[in-house]
Amino acid sequence: MKTYDAIIVGGGHNGLVAAGYLARAGLKVLVCEKRYVLGGCSATEEIYPGFKFSVCSYVVSLLRPEIIRDLELPRHGLEILPLPSTFCPQPDGKRSILRTDDSMESYRNVAQFSRRDAEVLPRFARQMTRICRFVKPILSMVPPDMDSWNPNELLKLLELGRGFRTMDPELRYDVIKLFTMSAVDYLEDWFESPELIASMSVSGIIGTFLGVRSPGTAYVLLHHYMGEIDGVFRAWGLPVGGTGGISLSIARAAQAFGAEIRTEAGVKQLLLKGDQVRGVVLENGEEIGARAVLSSADPFVTFKKLVPEGQLDPRLLDSLKHYKFRGSSGKVNMAVDRLPEFTCLPGMGKHLKGDISIAPSVDYLERAYDDAKYGNFSRRPFINVVVPTVSDPSMAPPGKHVISCFVQYAPYQLKDKSWDDERESFGDAVVDTLAEYIPGLKKSILFRQVLTPLDMEREFGITEGNIFHGELSLEQMFFLRPIAAWARYRTPLQGLYQCGSGVHPGGGIMGAPGQIGAREVLKDLKQKRPAHR
Amino acid sequence: MAIPSPFHEKTSALCTSLKWKEWAGYYAVERYQFNHDQEYFAFRESAGLLDVSPLFKYEIRGKDALKLMNRVLCRDVGRMKDNQVAYSCWTDERGKVLDDGTVARFSPERFRLFSAHPSYYWLLQNAQRLDVEVQDITVQTGALALQGPRSRAILSQLADVDKLRYFHQIQTKVDGFYVVISRTGYTGDLGYELWVEAEHANKLYDAVWAAGKDYNILPAGILALDMVRVEAGFIMVDVDFRSCTYCVTDDQMSTPYEIGLGWTVHMDKGPFIGKAALEKEKRQGSAWSLVGLDISLEELEKLFDARALPLDLPCATWRGVVPLFDSLTNRQVGYATSGVWSPLLKRYIALATVQSRYAKLGTVMKMEALIDTDRRHVSARVVQKPFLDPARKKSVGSDVALVPALV
Ligand SMILES: Cc1cc2nc3c(=O)[nH]c(=O)nc-3n(C[C@H](O)[C@H](O)[C@H](O)COP(=O)(O)OP(=O)(O)OC[C@H]3O[C@@H](n4cnc5c(N)ncnc54)[C@H](O)[C@@H]3O)c2cc1C
Numbered sequence: 003m004k005t006y007d008a009i010i011v012g013g014g015h016n017g018l019v020a021a022g023y024l025a026r027a028g029l030k031v032l033v034c035e036k037r038y039v040l041g042g043c044s045a046t047e048e049i050y051p052g053f054k055f056s057v058c059s060y061v062v063s064l065l066r067p068e069i070i071r072d073l074e075l076p077r078h079g080l081e082i083l084p085l086p087s088t089f090c091p092q093p094d095g096k097r098s099i100l101r102t103d104d105s106m107e108s109y110r111n112v113a114q115f116s117r118r119d120a121e122v123l124p125r126f127a128r129q130m131t132r133i134c135r136f137v138k139p140i141l142s143m144v145p146p147d148m149d150s151w152n153p154n155e156l157l158k159l160l161e162l163g164r165g166f167r168t169m170d171p172e173l174r175y176d177v178i179k180l181f182t183m184s185a186v187d188y189l190e191d192w193f194e195s196p197e198l199i200a201s202m203s204v205s206g207i208i209g210t211f212l213g214v215r216s217p218g219t220a221y222v223l224l225h226h227y228m229g230e231i232d233g234v235f236r237a238w239g240l241p242v243g244g245t246g247g248i249s250l251s252i253a254r255a256a257q258a259f260g261a262e263i264r265t266e267a268g269v270k271q272l273l274l275k276g277d278q279v280r281g282v283v284l285e286n287g288e289e290i291g292a293r294a295v296l297s298s299a300d301p302f303v304t305f306k307k308l309v310p311e312g313q314l315d316p317r318l319l320d321s322l323k324h325y326k327f328r329g330s331s332g333k334v335n336m337a338v339d340r341l342p343e344f345t346c347l348p349g350m351g352k353h354l355k356g357d358i359s360i361a362p363s364v365d366y367l368e369r370a371y372d373d374a375k376y377g378n379f380s381r382r383p384f385i386n387v388v389v390p391t392v393s394d395p396s397m398a399p400p401g402k403h404v405i406s407c408f409v410q411y412a413p414y415q416l417k418d419k420s421w422d423d424e425r426e427s428f429g430d431a432v433v434d435t436l437a438e439y440i441p442g443l444k445k446s447i448l449f450r451q452v453l454t455p456l457d458m459e460r461e462f463g464i465t466e467g468n469i470f471h472g473e474l475s476l477e478q479m480f481f482l483r484p485i486a487a488w489a490r491y492r493t494p495l496q497g498l499y500q501c502g503s504g505v506h507p508g509g510g511i512m513g514a515p516g517q518i519g520a521r522e523v524l525k526d527l528k529q530k531r532p533a534h535r
Numbered sequence: 536m537a538i539p540s541p542f543h544e545k546t547s548a549l550c551t552s553l554k555w556k557e558w559a560g561y562y563a564v565e566r567y568q569f570n571h572d573q574e575y576f577a578f579r580e581s582a583g584l585l586d587v588s589p590l591f592k593y594e595i596r597g598k599d600a601l602k603l604m605n606r607v608l609c610r611d612v613g614r615m616k617d618n619q620v621a622y623s624c625w626t627d628e629r630g631k632v633l634d635d636g637t638v639a640r641f642s643p644e645r646f647r648l649f650s651a652h653p654s655y656y657w658l659l660q661n662a663q664r665l666d667v668e669v670q671d672i673t674v675q676t677g678a679l680a681l682q683g684p685r686s687r688a689i690l691s692q693l694a695d696v697d698k699l700r701y702f703h704q705i706q707t708k709v710d711g712f713y714v715v716i717s718r719t720g721y722t723g724d725l726g727y728e729l730w731v732e733a734e735h736a737n738k739l740y741d742a743v744w745a746a747g748k749d750y751n752i753l754p755a756g757i758l759a760l761d762m763v764r765v766e767a768g769f770i771m772v773d774v775d776f777r778s779c780t781y782c783v784t785d786d787q788m789s790t791p792y793e794i795g796l797g798w799t800v801h802m803d804k805g806p807f808i809g810k811a812a813l814e815k816e817k818r819q820g821s822a823w824s825l826v827g828l829d830i831s832l833e834e835l836e837k838l839f840d841a842r843a844l845p846l847d848l849p850c851a852t853w854r855g856v857v858p859l860f861d862s863l864t865n866r867q868v869g870y871a872t873s874g875v876w877s878p879l880l881k882r883y884i885a886l887a888t889v890q891s892r893y894a895k896l897g898t899v900m901k902m903e904a905l906i907d908t909d910r911r912h913v914s915a916r917v918v919q920k921p922f923l924d925p926a927r928k929k930s931v932g933s934d935v936a937l938v939p940a941l942v
């Protein structure tokens with residue numbers, strides 16, 4: 003039996019990051035990816051001839067700068083283009099909330115809705131910067147063990163507490179608000195324009211089965227503010243070659259450090275001896291040995307599928323049931339034969355290069371959520387659109403474009419209906435909604451791919467289609483992710499580790515779970531001699 | 536994208552250098568000609584015409600207008616007479632400066648406030664429960680600055696400005712439209728600012744231009760302005776200090792005393808925002824002070840000479856952060872923020888923020904200087920501001936133009 007120091011289940015970006023760090027430390031590493039292409043939820047595929055799609059994730063911000071440096075990703079092809087604007091067209095076909103990288107232009111645009119809000123925006127940005135400074139260190143730490151008397155663990159808790167206590171009171175109150183309020187309530191503390199509030203609130207619902215008025219969504223808002231590109235906080239970017247471009251650059255880096263990567267190599271189960279992991283069995287029956295196995299699949303797949311039955315404490319396994327997946331998003335990808343033209347802002351412009359949201363009002367968003375609460379997809383959904391070809395022409399033939407639509411809500415559980423029957427009418431609802439803002443859209447569509455949460459589960463192995471391997475709600479963050487007992491990358495099985503979005507600090511193209519997971523493995527393997535040589 | 540000012544048709548026709556920059560979201564001319572020297576000398580010898588429309592402009596009207604102004608501004612506007620103008624800053628509750636600008640009193644129930652940053656929200660927040668209306672008139676108002684010794688002679692052809700005193704204004708008609716002319720400016724010299732409804736902007740420009748023809752009037756840009764304002768010792772927000780609105784940490788903020796604007800703070804008036812904090816600071820003293828520096832030309836000359844190079848001086852104002860050191864310990868004690876070679880004074884001058892114990896006149900520090908490619912230190916001495924203060928700035932009478940600035 004072929005043997006490695008470490009096998010990584012899943013070639014998503016986190017699995018690849020873990021492989022990179024382990025190989026860099028001199029370990030003999032193998033990545034086993036089930037699909038034919040690397041990247042998982044960050045993969046680029048040519049699903050229509052000549053057109054490349056960021057099939058799932060589409061923009062990046064959270065990718066940890068130290069990973070980019072440590073793995074030398076630019077050298078391996080990582081390129082990120084700026085998204086210079088956020089654009090929220092209004093249904094009247096005339097107005098839009100357009101905030102750009104030009105602060106005075108944004109000031110003037112927002113002042114058309116509220117002069118007051120236009121002036122508050124920089125203050126809001128300043129406050130987010132301050133809060134992120136407190137929250138960010140948490141992103142790269144192993145969550146403390148709440149029940150431990152180990153001085154190191156206590157110290158970590160103390161540090162967090164101290165940071166919080168020494169914070170300016172005004173800031174501290176705001177942190178508490180962010181951790182408890184709804185996105186809309188929090189934004190209403192700052193702004194008065196309903197259109198602006200609606201356009202900003204949607205960051206709070208991405209990947210959750212919650213509405214913009216549900217408590218807890220303010221935190222998700224913050225999660226989306228935490229990213230940085232080239233040292234610029236809150237910036238989001240468009241990876242060249244799609245989000246698969248990111249995964250491939252990480253894969254190349256890992257390979258350069260000596261990691262082996264196999265695609266179409268699904269792992270069926272773990273090989274165990276007692277409660278010690280010895281390797282994996284592939285779906286084709288092949289057995290491969292390893293001293294450590296890192297799973298980047300989500301917690302449900304890891305604990306319920308990869309670990310053979312009867313190995314885990316049934317009580318804990320049961321508590322995983324309450325870990326919320328409940329996928330709520332769909333994706334519609336389109337190939338079009340011309341540039342989309344918005345009624346309210348025709349022609350080419352900065353607004354097409356940025357992030358576009360269909361979120362005309364808070365009530366609109368709440369109604370979209372109402373549909374989902376009762377088991378339907380939203381008739382008029384929130385749509386987050388990007389047109390990557392405007393900035394990255396490598397994604398389509400000249401003059402043609404791809405449009406990526408991230409859509410909420412599309413609940414995994416439909417009431418009395420099956421996604422297999424509803425897929426295309428969901429796609430129609432998205433196109434109909436967008437066509438209200440882009441009248442020429444329907445005529446321009448050459449090809450359309452509709453991904454429901456069910457499709458995502460089937461194709462990408464993400465349980466119930468949850469884009470973050472479990473909701474980013476506070477009760478399942480940090481030392482509670484995925485459940486308190488298994489929150490620290492290690493598992494009850496010796497040699498089995500988690501390194502995907504289902505562990506702290508959670509989902510998004512961030513790489514941190516893979517990085518920290520690998521670090522913990524290295525700590526444990528340090529004393530022992532490598533298997534090879 | 537920046538937008539054109541109401542005078543854009545005129546300024547763009549004159550801007551042969553095609554050198555533009557962005558100012559508060561507007562296109563602003565950096566320099567009209569290939570070299571900005573002529574424009575600098577226009578300000579000091581004849582008259583420079585500068586488009587200052589990008590300033591934010593607010594009209595405050597209502598029974599409680601005076602109350603609002605006195606609540607927001609550090610300065611006592613109750614002491615002002617109608618048609619008087621005053622320079623002031625305004626702060627938050629902690630006495631940290633939000634912005635500086637001028638306030639014009641039309642009557643106790645009507646004021647105009649001019650600022651560098653948007654200030655509408657701050658005024659509105661503080662106008663709660665007051666009988667007052669705040670209107671942003673930025674876009675609908677064009678503003679021109681005509682500055683220099685000949686400015687009075689030029690303007691007196693259009694309006695009765697002969698008796699207009701320093702920091703006062705008149706409301707008048709030029710060619711039948713309403714214009715406010717104030718004897719104010721950012722040059723520290725004889726000069727005026729003209730405020731007009733945007734629709735009449737170009738007509739006003741033409742009228743001033745025609746009147747100035749025989750007096751060597753020149754359109755002037757930001758580069759020239761930046762030189763004369765340093766000579767005048769005028770600080771600039773975002774350059775010499777920061778508005779607390781845009782600061783992330785407290786360290787980055789300043790109080791009026793720290794930036795040399797203590798004289799605009801009137802403690803003897805009623806309560807105003809930041810008063811308690813400022814009273815405390817006044818009692819206890821300020822950590823930082825803003826000073827004028829005179830940089831040693833002899834030392835610079837020697838350093839350049841050692842590299843076999845002629846003395847190279849900044850002929851346009853630099854803006855940045857240049858460290859200042861204690862001349863014995865070499866510890867950093869402050870930083871210079873703008874500096875320029877003054878062609879009139881024949882001195883290299885700068886504005887700087889230093890720890891207060893280094894602010895005494897005559898104190899000598901070391902300033903970092905770039906000698907071609909080498910970073911070296913040269914002596915910088917604390918001197919009186921303004922560096923240049925011509926008598927004609929305040930004088931009333933028509934012969935002032937003929938007196939040199941330094942006499
Ligand atoms: C529709 C959608 C849109 C999104 N948009 C964004 C966005 O714009 N920006 C952003 O930052 N984040 C976005 N996200 C979230 C982000 O993509 C994910 O959080 C992140 O990519 C997850 O990475 P991962 O490596 O943890 O897991 P995954 O990418 O899920 O990788 C897990 C890998 O494991 C493989 N696998 C599973 N089981 C096995 C097995 N038994 N054997 C072998 N391999 C297996 C899977 O095939 C997969 O490749 C989006 C997600 C989705 C679904």
